[in-house]
Amino acid sequence: MIFKVPGKPQGKARARTGYNPKVGKVTSYTPGKTVLYENYIKACYMQTTDVMFDHEEPLSVCINACFEPTKSTSKKQRKRMLNGEVLPTKKPDVDNIVKAVLDALNGLAYKDDTQVINVTANKIYGERAFTEVTIVSIEK
Template identity: 55%
Template sequence: MKSVSFHVPGKPQGKARARTFYNPNLGRHMSVTPDNTVLYENLIKTMYIHAAKGCKFEKGEPVTLCIIARYMPAKSTSKKKLQQMLDGEILPLKKPDMDNIVKVIADALNSVAYQDDSQVVLVKAKKVYSALEGVDVTIEEYRKGE
């Protein structure tokens, strides 16, 4: 079964909304994706390309996207609470929203891992506390019965 796993280092980020404005020189409205989102999407692409070694999911091939967003606990957290966080007893109920994390990863992998993110038919995503901050991503062939 075809599968690619990779880690995106740094604090998990979500897809920011595009900024729309009227450009009087062109006489029309324009939308621009914020720079931070563009940079984060480029990092995701780079990490995928490095891990995939040429693996790409063909057009029309359904895929499963598995995402684990890892957050570091605050340095001021007590030892007891820190252990509860790392054991998964306390989960990160913080920004960015999980749907925005999924969106930035799915969009970044368009034309890189797959032809279009419409090929993603199943998403498994969760937020956890971890000693290593970042996002773990696995893209694999969809298996019936999942």
């Protein structure tokens, strides 16, 4: 199962904590930008397929996060980036990208991300920004 999430890859932001006057106590919440991105990942998945892996099935996930060089990048540097000579050592961190993708697919592609026993993730440069996710079942 392979699907793409068009647009700049985003990482999962840390949970925020603050006083909630409605409940009268301090609560933690996921930032709105992260919630929107995870919902976008879900929508992209659902447009591609409605497959849900069996709840006991071990899975392997490969995530390729592709970033566009900025507009201000020189032609020479842009060419080096697109040829893989310069790699994207910038934010978001690869582990936060993985966390956003895996959490978004909980209950949709698989029952829980505890089923994922192998993860491969890469950050690369390309003409267009996107995140490509491949999920495969691992034979027991």
